Amino acid sequence: MNAEKDATLDEGGGVARLAGPLRLDSGARLDQVEIAYRTYGRLNADKSNAVLVCHALTGDQHVAGRHPVGGKPGWWTQVIGPGLPLDPQRHFIICSNVVGGCMGSTGPSSINPETGKPWGLSFPVITIPDMVRAQALLLDHLGVETLFAVVGGSMGGMQVLQWAADYPERLFSAVCIAATARHSAQNIAFHEVGRQAIMADPSWNSGDYASLGGRPEKGLAVARMAAHITYLSEAALQRKFGRELQRDGLSWGFDADFQVESYLRHQGATFVDRFDANSYLYITRAMDYFDLAASYDGVLAEAFRRARHVQFCVLSFTSDWLYPTPESRDIVRALNASGARASFVEIDSDKGHDAFLLDEPVMRSVLAGFLDAAGSARGLA
Amino acid sequence: MNAEKDATLDEGGGVARLAGPLRLDSGARLDQVEIAYRTYGRLNADKSNAVLVCHALTGDQHVAGRHPVGGKPGWWTQVIGPGLPLDPQRHFIICSNVVGGCMGSTGPSSINPETGKPWGLSFPVITIPDMVRAQALLLDHLGVETLFAVVGGSMGGMQVLQWAADYPERLFSAVCIAATARHSAQNIAFHEVGRQAIMADPSWNSGDYASLGGRPEKGLAVARMAAHITYLSEAALQRKFGRELQRDGLSWGFDADFQVESYLRHQGATFVDRFDANSYLYITRAMDYFDLAASYDGVLAEAFRRARHVQFCVLSFTSDWLYPTPESRDIVRALNASGARASFVEIDSDKGHDAFLLDEPVMRSVLAGFLDAAGSARGLA
Numbered sequence: 001m002n003a004e005k006d007a008t009l010d011e012g013g014g015v016a017r018l019a020g021p022l023r024l025d026s027g028a029r030l031d032q033v034e035i036a037y038r039t040y041g042r043l044n045a046d047k048s049n050a051v052l053v054c055h056a057l058t059g060d061q062h063v064a065g066r067h068p069v070g071g072k073p074g075w076w077t078q079v080i081g082p083g084l085p086l087d088p089q090r091h092f093i094i095c096s097n098v099v100g101g102c103m104g105s106t107g108p109s110s111i112n113p114e115t116g117k118p119w120g121l122s123f124p125v126i127t128i129p130d131m132v133r134a135q136a137l138l139l140d141h142l143g144v145e146t147l148f149a150v151v152g153g154s155m156g157g158m159q160v161l162q163w164a165a166d167y168p169e170r171l172f173s174a175v176c177i178a179a180t181a182r183h184s185a186q187n188i189a190f191h192e193v194g195r196q197a198i199m200a201d202p203s204w205n206s207g208d209y210a211s212l213g214g215r216p217e218k219g220l221a222v223a224r225m226a227a228h229i230t231y232l233s234e235a236a237l238q239r240k241f242g243r244e245l246q247r248d249g250l251s252w253g254f255d256a257d258f259q260v261e262s263y264l265r266h267q268g269a270t271f272v273d274r275f276d277a278n279s280y281l282y283i284t285r286a287m288d289y290f291d292l293a294a295s296y297d298g299v300l301a302e303a304f305r306r307a308r309h310v311q312f313c314v315l316s317f318t319s320d321w322l323y324p325t326p327e328s329r330d331i332v333r334a335l336n337a338s339g340a341r342a343s344f345v346e347i348d349s350d351k352g353h354d355a356f357l358l359d360e361p362v363m364r365s366v367l368a369g370f371l372d373a374a375g376s377a378r379g380l381a
Numbered sequence: 382m383n384a385e386k387d388a389t390l391d392e393g394g395g396v397a398r399l400a401g402p403l404r405l406d407s408g409a410r411l412d413q414v415e416i417a418y419r420t421y422g423r424l425n426a427d428k429s430n431a432v433l434v435c436h437a438l439t440g441d442q443h444v445a446g447r448h449p450v451g452g453k454p455g456w457w458t459q460v461i462g463p464g465l466p467l468d469p470q471r472h473f474i475i476c477s478n479v480v481g482g483c484m485g486s487t488g489p490s491s492i493n494p495e496t497g498k499p500w501g502l503s504f505p506v507i508t509i510p511d512m513v514r515a516q517a518l519l520l521d522h523l524g525v526e527t528l529f530a531v532v533g534g535s536m537g538g539m540q541v542l543q544w545a546a547d548y549p550e551r552l553f554s555a556v557c558i559a560a561t562a563r564h565s566a567q568n569i570a571f572h573e574v575g576r577q578a579i580m581a582d583p584s585w586n587s588g589d590y591a592s593l594g595g596r597p598e599k600g601l602a603v604a605r606m607a608a609h610i611t612y613l614s615e616a617a618l619q620r621k622f623g624r625e626l627q628r629d630g631l632s633w634g635f636d637a638d639f640q641v642e643s644y645l646r647h648q649g650a651t652f653v654d655r656f657d658a659n660s661y662l663y664i665t666r667a668m669d670y671f672d673l674a675a676s677y678d679g680v681l682a683e684a685f686r687r688a689r690h691v692q693f694c695v696l697s698f699t700s701d702w703l704y705p706t707p708e709s710r711d712i713v714r715a716l717n718a719s720g721a722r723a724s725f726v727e728i729d730s731d732k733g734h735d736a737f738l739l740d741e742p743v744m745r746s747v748l749a750g751f752l753d754a755a756g757s758a759r760g761l762a
Contacts, residue, residue, distance in 0.1 A: 026633040125633045185618035185641040186610065192642045193607045195635060196649070197578055200599035218581035226574045226607050229567065234702075237566035243672060250670065252407040252506045254576065254662060258669065260566040261573045268577070281635060288639065289631065291624060321615075321702075 008082045008089075009065050013038035015104055018137040022099065028124035032113055035138045036104025037061050037096035040080060041088030043144065048172075049380055050144045051086055052135060053095040054152030054159035056357075057227075057283055058275055060103035063095040064088075069274070078359050085367035090380060091148065098159075099134040100126040100283055102276035108207070109276045121207030126282055128155070128290045132162045136170070146170045148378055149371060153177035153356035154323070155283070158290050161303070161331065164340075165292060168307035173374040175367065177315040178356045180327035181300055181334070182291035187322065190230055191284040194223030198277050207278055220277040221268030228267045233319035233352035293334075300334035307335075311377070312342040313370040315356075315363060322353040343370055389463045389470075390446050394419035396485055399518040403480065409505035413494055416519045417485025418442050418477035421461060422469030424525065429553075430761055431525045432467055433516060434476040435533030435540035437738075438608075438664050439656055441484040444476040445469075450655070459740050466748035471761060472529065479540075480515040481507040481664055483657035489588070490657045502588030507663055509536070509671045513543045517551070527551045529759055530752060534558035534737035535704070536664070539671050542684070542712065545721075546673060549688035554755040556748065558696040559737045561708035562681055562715070563672035568703065571611050572665040575604030579658050588659055601658045602649030609648045614700035614733030674715075681715035692758070693723040694751040696737075696744060703734040724751055 018033040038061045043050060053063050053076065064080040066073060080086040086093050097105035100123070108123035115122075139147070147170055150163045157179025164174050180187070198204055201219025209215050229237075241260035256262040296302035312335050316328035325346050335342040347362045349355040356363065399414040419442045424431060434444050434457065445461040447454060461467040467474050478486035481504070489504035496503075520528070528551055531544045538560020545555050561568070579585055582600025590596050610618075622641035637643040677683035693716050697709035706727050716723040728743045730736040737744065 028633075121635070182624065184615065185622040185624065185639070186615045188624070188639050189606075189610045189618060189641050189645055192637075192639075192645055193603060193610065196606060196646070197581075197603045199635070200578075200582065200603055202583060222574060222578045222581055222603065225570075225577060229570045229574065234565065234567045237570060241566040243563065243566065243569070252409075254502070254580070254666065256573075258566070258569050258573075260570050264570055264573055265577070285635065 006065050009040045010042060010088050011038065011040055011065055013061065016138055016141045018134065018141060020137070022130065022134055022137065024124050024130045025127040026125050030099070030106060030124065033099060033106045033134060033137075034104070034110075035096050035099065035106070035134055037094060037138060038063065038065075039142075040064050040093040041091050043092040047143070047145060048148060048378055049090060050092045050094060050139070050147050051149045051151060052139070052147050052163075053080070053086070053093060054135070054150065054156035055095060055098065056152070056154035056156050057287065058271070059156070060101065061095045061097045062103075064093070075357060078364060079367060085364060085371050086151070090375070092144075094139070094142065094144070096135055096138050098131040098283065100131070100279060100286065102279040105134075107276070108278035108282055109210070118210040120210065120278060123278070123282065125285055125289075127286050128158050128162050129166060131286065132159050132166055135159070135163075136167055139170070146172065148380065149173045149175060149374065151175040151177075152179070154179055154353065155287055158287065158292075161292055164307040164310055164312070165303040168310055171307065171310045172378050173311040173313070173371075174307075175313045175315070175370065176328075176331060177363070178317055178320050178323055178353055179331075180323040181293060181331050183288050188288045190226060191288050193226050195281050195284060197222040197226065198281060204277060207281075209277070215272070216277045217272040220272045220275065220280060221265075223280060224271040225264045225268045228264060230322045231352055231354040233321065233350055235319060235350040236352050239350070300330065301337035304335050304338035304340050308339040310340055311374050312340055313366070314342055314344045315366060316346045317349045317351070317353070317355040318346060319350045320353040320355065387446050390421045391423060391469045392419065392421055392446055394442065397519055397522045399515065399522065401518070403511065403515055403518065405505050405511045406508040407506050411480070411487060411505065414480060414487045414515060414518075415485070415491075416477050416480065416487070416515055418475060418519060419444065419446075421445050421474040422472050424473040428524070428526060429529060429759055430471060431473045431475060431520075431528050432530045432532060433520070433528050433544075434461070434467070434474060435516070435531065435537035436476060436479065437533070437535035437537050438668065439652070439661075440537070441482065442476045442478045443484075445474070456738060459745060460748060466745060466752050467532070471756070473525075475520070475523065475525070477516055477519050479512040479664065481512070481660060481667065483660040486515075488657070489659035489663055490591070499591040501591065501659060504659070504663065506666055506670075508667050509539050509543050510547060512667065513540050513547055516540070517548055520551070528553065529761065530554045530556060530755065532556040532558075533560070535560055535734065536668055539668065539673075542673055545688040545691055545693070546684040549691055552688065552691045553759050554692040554694070554752075555688075556694045556696070556751065557709075557712060558744070559698055559701050559704055559734055560712075561704040562674060562712050564669050569669045571607060572669050574607050576662050576665060578603040578607065579662060585658060588662075590658070596653070597658045598653040601653045601656065601661060602646075604661060605652040606645045606649045609645060611703045612733060612735040614702065614731055616700060616731040617733050620731070681711065682718035685716055685719035685721050689720040691721055692755050693721055694747070695723055695725045696747060697727045698730045698732070698734070698736040699727060700731045701734040701736065
């Protein structure tokens, strides 16, 4: 493992204390908010090359380079790097941990300044618009007025749509990948299973596991396992694992006999090392609450009414059953109805929802084409 | 609630002690096996009208009439009753709780005669062929040599296929609904999530919850919730619940805000009242181990080689994503290749896998048509 910085990425970042309180959709207010972020590349002289990348449910700000914990590659090294669609030599790329998260931004595991103890469940419920509001304050902090592009997949794509609704004047282009404008009943149902798994774990202790010195690892692992299945297509699971066994022959017991069982257990076990259970509750709640049209009398196109000047790119994957293509088509239809320009590509892939995180050459080339064209329009080199 | 018997069903049943030991695929042997069963109707003089109905994962022998516990209707009152496809006035209908179950048949919650304590995890792992072997011994006990039909949906359908492979000489016809000839990686993955949820519950106590006087209710409820999502189609969930709220407005907390959350929690909570957690482990394991072709060098048609005389009916539902139609097509292709006669109908339904348990008029009329024709061929009135 090599956790040294890659000079070609021109990495920066830190933890920003936001100026002023963060007003939340719940009516609550967070007076002190810290947002952990990374940057790659430099803001150009006319400040026209900033790109905000929004992460998904369990993602974080370490989008490129190597993660400081564990040294693993950032979660989108397929897309961000020299010669890639988002290039630190051309773009000033910013990625921040969402408010409510657990990678350095203020969230339920942060210390509540009023009590000196972790917030736990006394942390206010947050929403996708709250996350975006915090990002906008971060951009203020960084002196970035407008974004050349806001880009994200899955929950990141929800944030992209929210940006277009709430801060269209700060956007030149927007890329929404494998996302939805609202969580479906099935989406909510799977998240609720995960939350119930966490809350069923006695170590969760009504959210106050900090005082016990433990963590609801078993519950969180089960939550992750259930969610992980939804990120993969049936075909991908079958191709990758089929009914292949771990050992020669069955155990005739409840050990992991099948490779897919072992794989899922591993997904659960490694997840608990890097993620906070309460953050999982809060962020899944934010996603379930997400229904962009709801604030516009149920008319999604109205959400984009002020974003007609923004160039949109919407991508979906054929085998994504978490946010299937019709969800993206609804977004595109609403964008068209609002008068915005939208490119839409459904990418043929059997990798399921997680395809946006994987090596998908078509996605990469579509992103490169869209961002190059938008860059020319924006006057970027 | 009216738990009185319905005279038109001519109900019977009890608990049969099987003659001789039950040899299991694991190599283990159960010396004393009790099988709880229900019957509806009477065996005719030439013993040609017996029908075995095989239940699904969480089903039981109470297929018609009213359940003695709680007085709810049996799980297939849409199909079994006067004037219905399976009619106690024409058929002698038998349904037994699978070995490994928890509704009166020998299973992990039964007393191990050697220790005087519940088996718990010392109960041997069972398989679908083991379940079928126990059913065949039950038929011996009942003096039923041949079946006019063996019928089942989901795991019941797996048993139907196993019957055709292992005891074709005892079958006249076979109806396999919403099933598969082998569990896929995704099927196994969802079951593994459920098992991990149970085993993560400290009350599970390595399967020995009997000695603690408690039960892993929280873990079992989470397992049920995860599984239940797979029984419904995305469209059915959306139609039934969408994003409808429980109350006026959001809770801004982790209560059940959405009706789908409340529904799932209810599914989990009521399930633990009627089902044993260890039985859930054992029966899901049996389903995951199921791969009918595996014993025939991977050639499914070989499994049906001795069943050419059996009239098969295979049904699937368009919106079943647990065992989607291609799984049924594989079965039909294998039947055709083996030389058996097979009717196949894919029923248009948006109700998902659970459609076979619901009021599906097309399913009912297909079943009626098939069983009437087979009945005529069999010489039934």
